[in-house]
């Protein structure tokens with residue numbers, strides 16, 4: 019390579035490295051390196067971490083949680099297990115699942131089973147359900163939580179990138195739901211189905227377009243089945259979480275941490291959600307206390323969605339003195 023081209027390629031690599039470094043350092047300086055980052059108004063809204071439902075609420079009940087080895091799925095599994103459920107967690111990485119299952123079982127005293135399953139593959143899903151039937155019988159609670167996502171400008175997406183995300187999120191949820199739904203119907207057993215989507219399933223969002231499209235499809239699937247399969251004893255509900263720190267989500271959606279402060283600043287409750295909070299909500303929706311709830315779409319986001327939606331919401335930054343001036347200006351227009 020000629021010297022000038024070599025020098026410019028080294029400079030480009032250095033520039034990329036410098037960009038990431040500056041983003042990471044500014045983030046560290048503003049918020050510290052770890053922990054639940056929050057603004058001062060978060061003091062009004064402290065998260066409660068303990069299980070909300072009475073103990074034993076899930077005694078003699080079986081729950082399947084896809085993606086239950088990590089993040090939010092793990093928290094939901096821990097709560098259901100603590101409340102008496104026998105849980106089955108399913109995803110691709112058996113070692114991760116087994117570690118989580120052992121940790122939760124040893125804390126709650128209730129068995130957690132680990133079953134390997136790639137939800138993109140309908141045959142694997144069918145085999146996974148065979149395994150579940152043999153281990154525990156058909157579940158009473160199904161939580162479709164597994165997902166894949168990354169931020170990427172849409173013009174950079176390959177067909178396989180699109181297919182990978184939509185296969186995990188939409189097809190995966192459909193395969194699990196249809197396989198279990200059919201077998202439950204055959205056995206005349208009702209169940210609670212819950213899908214974890216996200217707030218942008220409703221609004222759409224740039225830079226996560228395969229995820230937004232697939233999550234919107236999941237919502238249509240669950241609302242449709244809520245109408246069709248009530249007659250078989252099935253309930254279908256949806257939780258749309260806002261941002262909750264997990265390694266899986268944050269490492270793929272904000273890898274440098276540079277966008278986090280702006281995100282928290284626009285959340286009216288001034289903080290991220292916690293895994294325990296969504297686990298309590300998922301437990302309630304999946305429990306018999308919610309037996310009249312079906313077809314519901316529950317937004318659980320600290321107010322982020324409405325905050326992003328209202329075009330005047332940025333006026334929060336106007337000070338009382340500035341309001342005096344603005345009001346005077348507006349009042350002067352009387353009669354004009």
Ligand SMILES: CCCCCCCCC/C=C\C=C\C(=O)SCCNC(=O)CCNC(=O)[C@H](O)C(C)(C)COP(=O)(O)OP(=O)(O)OC[C@H]1O[C@@H](n2cnc3c(N)ncnc32)[C@H](O)[C@@H]1OP(=O)(O)O
Pocket residue numbers: 165166167168169170174175176177178179180182183216229260261262266267268270271272277278281
């Ligand atoms: C503004 C601040 C935001 C802060 C956080 C906000 C939080 C709010 C969150 C809201 C919603 C969240 C929704 C979520 O779903 S979060 C959960 C995220 N968790 C996961 O994604 C876990 C599982 N993910 C994975 O296993 C991988 O990331 C996977 C890529 C989705 C699948 O892995 P695998 O099957 O091994 O796929 P490949 O690596 O073979 O890739 C397939 C295909 O995709 C292309 N690709 C992969 N990564 C990227 C990328 N970053 N950019 C562009 N393209 C990518 C890859 O090249 C392959 O395509 P091809 O064969 O054409 O090369």
Ligand SMILES: NC(=O)C1=CN([C@@H]2O[C@H](COP(=O)(O)OP(=O)(O)OC[C@H]3O[C@@H](n4cnc5c(N)ncnc54)[C@H](OP(=O)(O)O)[C@@H]3O)[C@@H](O)[C@H]2O)C=CC1
Pocket residue numbers: 084085086087088089090091108109110111112114135136137138162163164165166186190214215216217258259260261262263264265266267268
């Ligand atoms: N954290 C957040 O801020 C938000 C999260 N959500 C949603 O919450 C849910 C959980 O996300 P979160 O806990 O943050 O992220 P994680 O990355 O921790 O969870 C995703 C899980 O999906 C599993 N998974 C991925 N691909 C497959 C596959 N092909 N087959 C089976 N399982 C698969 C993964 O396990 P494995 O790798 O072993 O397969 C993993 O356990 C997702 O539905 C996500 O969209 C929604 C809004 C906000």
